[in-house]
Amino acid sequence: xxxxxxxxxxxxxxxxxxxxxxxxxxxxxxxxxxxxxxxxxxxxxxxxxxxxxxxxxxxxxxxxxxxxxxxxxxxxxxxxxxxxxxxxxxxxxxxxxxxxxxxxxxxxxxxxxxxxxxxxxxxxxxxxxxxxxxxxxxxxxxxxxxxxxxxxxxxxxxxxxxxxxxxxxxxxxxxxxxxxxxxxxxxxxxxxxxxxxxxxxxxxxxxxxxxxxxxxxxxxxxxxxxxxxxxxxxxx
Amino acid sequence: xxxxxxxxxxxxxxxxxxxxxxxxxxxxxxxxxxxxxxxxxxxxxxxxxxxxxxxxxxxxxxxxxxxxxxxxxxxxxxxxxxxxxxxxxxxxxxxxxxxxxxxxxxxxxxxxxxxxxxxxxxxxxxxxxxxxxxxxxxxxxxxxxxxxxxxxxxxxxxxxxxxxxxxxxxxxxxxxxxxxx
Numbered sequence: 001x002x003x004x005x006x007x008x009x010x011x012x013x014x015x016x017x018x019x020x021x022x023x024x025x026x027x028x029x030x031x032x033x034x035x036x037x038x039x040x041x042x043x044x045x046x047x048x049x050x051x052x053x054x055x056x057x058x059x060x061x062x063x064x065x066x067x068x069x070x071x072x073x074x075x076x077x078x079x080x081x082x083x084x085x086x087x088x089x090x091x092x093x094x095x096x097x098x099x100x101x102x103x104x105x106x107x108x109x110x111x112x113x114x115x116x117x118x119x120x121x122x123x124x125x126x127x128x129x130x131x132x133x134x135x136x137x138x139x140x141x142x143x144x145x146x147x148x149x150x151x152x153x154x155x156x157x158x159x160x161x162x163x164x165x166x167x168x169x170x171x172x173x174x175x176x177x178x179x180x181x182x183x184x185x186x187x188x189x190x191x192x193x194x195x196x197x198x199x200x201x202x203x204x205x206x207x208x209x210x211x212x213x214x215x216x217x218x219x220x221x222x223x224x225x226x227x228x229x230x231x232x233x234x235x236x
Numbered sequence: 237x238x239x240x241x242x243x244x245x246x247x248x249x250x251x252x253x254x255x256x257x258x259x260x261x262x263x264x265x266x267x268x269x270x271x272x273x274x275x276x277x278x279x280x281x282x283x284x285x286x287x288x289x290x291x292x293x294x295x296x297x298x299x300x301x302x303x304x305x306x307x308x309x310x311x312x313x314x315x316x317x318x319x320x321x322x323x324x325x326x327x328x329x330x331x332x333x334x335x336x337x338x339x340x341x342x343x344x345x346x347x348x349x350x351x352x353x354x355x356x357x358x359x360x361x362x363x364x365x366x367x368x369x370x371x372x373x374x375x376x377x378x379x380x381x382x383x384x385x386x387x388x389x390x391x392x393x394x395x396x397x398x399x400x401x402x403x404x405x406x407x408x409x410x411x412x413x414x415x416x417x
Contacts, residue, residue, distance in 0.1 A: 007376050008378055051268065063287060064294055183316075214295055214298070234319060
């Protein structure tokens, strides 16, 4: 081997991954590479001083054992009364996200720091900030809003009796959403001509999640009829 | 497909703690180093590292199927930390002077230190995909093809991203990216 192995290859060698005899032979004869591999031992030592395994394990356990979070705290009881014929005033500051069929979705973030349009991808939320969803139905007759987090967990947000809401006109959906937990969460608004079941939407969301290899920020449209709007939020 | 390196690790979630301890010993230093490099904050790096390993456990099935768990972990760590930085909107690049001394890492000596320096100071000016590509190309010293495969993008796309970064910084590209045709 005439060239030095890459940093990643040396790290893989150090971790015991299969990198080939040629690399091992090179490191055995190359002081620079050997020193580099040796430095990884020191790096691990630094870690064990900064974050001992017990504390590390406790932190990981806390994250993996986090209960099914209420992704949103919304007044779902109001959902059953939603006819979405609205006379709710809308902020003149919002920027509308156009969806085909004359529909649009507005996402406004409000918290201690005032109010803003959610336009980032992802949109970072500060502690205590809540999200309000505004919807113009256009030609679409039904809407469902769900979210999916980094673990692939789908949370129903706006629906009625397990199916899409009947919508028409323009309105802000009731209450605001507070995302709990950490990491990314993708909000998905599905507009359709006929009501969809939560199972159908959830399955489609999981399929899209798997296709994106668990990266919710890269999820594409769900395989569902109608139109969709998606926005990713980075939870505080 | 090469065999999974995790084939040598018994257990998984079912043997929980022992598996996690082995992951910590094998990959902890590398992941922690990546998080600390990008976040420039030891406590934030600890949090990020725990987030990354939590993802590995949650996605155990996929993680165990990876031919290189380390590569997967570094990808997740890089992506996670870059997102944290975007979320914080931290002017971390402006705090470079206060940052810890960047330690040598690589065969290029001073040249490599300079590359890390430039990467660390310049990332914020670029989009997330370019940031990820730059980190894997310059820090992990992955080839153009390897970066493209890892990020699931085409080679021309990654080449374009890396050239854009190189054009706007003083950093040079290796021969695998090459000059403009």
